[in-house]
Amino acid sequence: MTYGDGRDQGLPGVAVLVAMQGVVAAASLVVEIVAGRMLAPYVGMSLYTWTSVIAVVLAGFSAGHWAGGRMAEAPPRRALLLTGWSMAGAALSTAAAVFVLRLAAGPVIAAMQSPVGAIVALSMLVFFLPSFFAGIPAPVLAQIAVLARPGQTGRALGAMFAAGAVGAIGGTLLAGFLFISWLGSAGTLAAVTAAYAGLAALCFALAGRIAPVGRWAVLGLAVLLPLGVAGAGLARPDPCTEESDYFCIRVIEEPGAPGVGPTRLMVLDHLVHGISSRDNPSEMLTYHAAALDALARARMAGRDRFGAFFIGGGTYSIPRSWAATRPGAEVTVAEIDPVVTRVAAREFWFDPASARVLNDDARRALLTRPDSYDVIIGDAFTDIAVPPHLITREFFELVESRLTGEGIYLMNVIDHMDRLQALTAIARTLGEVFPVVEIWANPDAIGVENRQVFILLAGRSASPFSALRTLSPEGYRVVRFARDARDQLLAETASPVLTDNYAPIDRLLGHGDWAER
Structure with missing residues (x-):
């Protein structure tokens, strides 16, 4: 049988x-x-x-x-x-x-x-x-x-x-x-x-x-x-307005403040990544975009032409603004998600012909294209954290190699005031590569909420100014940490140098809170 x-x-x-x-x-x-x-x-x-x-x-x-x-x-x-x-x-x-x-x-x-x-x-x-x-x-x-x-x-x-x-x-x-x-x-x-x-x-x-x-x-x-x-x-x-290979993309319509006109918000997963105004492309409606824009403009003041590389596209608010107001800016944007770019063009009034758009990971784009830039701006996030491979010493060495002599690197960092371990870890890591690292923040916001937006600026020379006011309806202030205050913050906060082998950004950010994103 x-x-x-x-x-x-x-x-x-x-x-x-x-x-x-x-x-x-x-x-x-x-x-x-x-x-x-x-x-x-x-x-x-x-x-x-x-x-x-x-x-x-x-x-x-x-x-x-x-x-x-x-x-x-x-x-x-x-x-x-x-x-x-x-x-x-x-x-x-x-x-x-x-x-x-x-x-x-x-x-x-x-x-x-x-x-x-x-x-x-x-x-x-x-x-x-x-x-x-x-x-x-x-x-x-x-x-x-x-x-x-x-x-x-x-x-x-x-x-x-x-x-x-x-x-x-x-x-x-x-x-x-x-x-x-x-x-x-x-x-x-x-x-x-x-x-x-x-x-x-x-x-x-x-x-x-x-x-x-x-x-x-x-x-x-x-x-x-x-x-x-x-x-x-x-x-x-x-x-989701659209669901891509990377994100749930939502477009939220808002009537806009007086004088601003209709505005739209782009939400990727649950984080607002940008706000754009139809009638006023030069005005930045989020603090991080306003601060990045203001610092880049100030450092590039007096130049008729300069090259800029953006890590992350989102609503493309700054490239759209520069296309309208700084025609001498040659803009390259590495946006890994082509659907984000498509939504920005369809819903946020961005003209793809005004910039070179690379649907690629920013690190890979910089590694495989030996171009030089006067400004590199980092504004890529997963949740409230920058992707780990974009905050390591090895990545910053790549960034430094792609900058011109007086070029600068700017990046947006979100951290909690009761920790600041993510901010100091990234600043400490930048200091391993660049001779000058500056921390900028909005003094009017500090102390109001636990979670804050900071801007890190790295380069070979210090900024010849210590405060700016942004091009935005709110007129945000952006103030540089004094050198002594920055050094004291780095000395008092236990945070590691981040490498490709060790970049625990989620742990450094901690559990955070459920503040509106």
């Missing part, structure tokens, strides 16, 4: 079980990848976000594997029936994730003192159950594969484990390169819901224990209800 394909026992063949395990693994990894994107508009995309998502998903898988192990001890047909119900649960909880997140985000964030605690709580509320249900089939299907091939149990188990790994790889690639780009977060979850619902129906059919009278009710509950919930999720308004 042979049991090569399990037919003598009435069991599904190993090939069918392998395919099912691959689909489950792929779908579960798609949900894990999309989880970070879904949380980003509410809590940002940071190391804490991904750490929480991965931990919660793995906890769900672990609990599901334990429960599935208990189910695997049942007779195969009953185990398949229970697995079908677990797949129905996976489909329903995945479809409901859109609603759970949108309903829970506000109350959870308002109730939690710690942003990290809120991230963990939201991750648990929204993504634990889908991961738990998705973890159940693996031990059940592996057990049935062993029973189907009693003489080749090692091969059967190896095939099942391989299917899980290959499925996970496939799901990761599909989510990152296909689903989110083309379907968006809600559409991707709807596709996963359909896959889980199909697996539930297949498990029920393989179990062969559904009475004809109850078959339609079971299939309706297992398939139609989750698909209906997923469809309702697709019908809900999308929080």
Whole structure:
């Protein structure tokens, strides 16, 4: 007697079980990848976000594997029936994730003192159950594969484990390169819901224990209800104006202050990255843009022509202003997300022909193009932190090599007044490369809120001025820290020199607060 394909026992063949395990693994990894994107508009995309998502998903898988192990001890047909119900649960909880997140985000964030605690709580509320249900089939299907091939149990188990790994790889690639780009977060979850619902129906059919009278009710509950919930999720308004490979991009219309005209805000994930005025391109409506613009203009005063490189585009407010008021400025912008550039051109009145736009990572753009610039401006963020690879000594050495003799590097830094470890770490690292490092801030804002915006200026010579007033309706003041005050701040704050090997910017920023972003 042979049991090569399990037919003598009435069991599904190993090939069918392998395919099912691959689909489950792929779908579960798609949900894990999309989880970070879904949380980003509410809590940002940071190391804490991904750490929480991965931990919660793995906890769900672990609990599901334990429960599935208990189910695997049942007779195969009953185990398949229970697995079908677990797949129905996976489909329903995945479809409901859109609603759970949108309903829970506000109350959870308002109730939690710690942003990290809120991230963990939201991750648990929204993504634990889908991961738990998705973890159940693996031990059940592996057990049935062993029973189907009693003489080749090692091969059967190896095939099942391989299917899980290959499925996970496939799901990761599909989510990152296909689903989110083309379907968006809600559409991707709807596709996963359909896959889980199909697996539930297949498990029920393989179990062969559904009475004809109850078959339609079971299939309706297992398939139609989750698909209906997923469809309702697709019908809900999308929080993103556009969802790119990198960001949830939102455009918010505002009437504008008197004399400014209509204005629009660009929100990337949950951080306002820029504000632009239709009628007054020269006026900067955010402090960081106003300060960067004012310092660059002042240091380039008297020059008819100069070259500038921008790290990050956002609303392209400064390049748009310089195109209108400084026609001698030759502007290059490295904006990694082409959709951000497209939205800036469509919604924020930016003319792409007025600058050379590189859809590339800024570090790679500087490394592969040996051009020299008089001004390099850093204004790239993930959440409230500058990406780690753009704040290291090695990167600043690259920046220094691309500056002309009297060229300057300007960057925007957000930090908390009760810590200032991120600010001092970046300033200390710049000091390893540049002979002059200046810290600029708005004296009218310090002490008003904990989180503050600072501007770092680095170069070979000091600025011949210590205060400026910006070109903005508010007329922001930008004041340089006195040298003694800067040196005292660096001496009193414990912060490391940042390198490609060690740049813990999330830890240096600390947990922060839930101030409006």
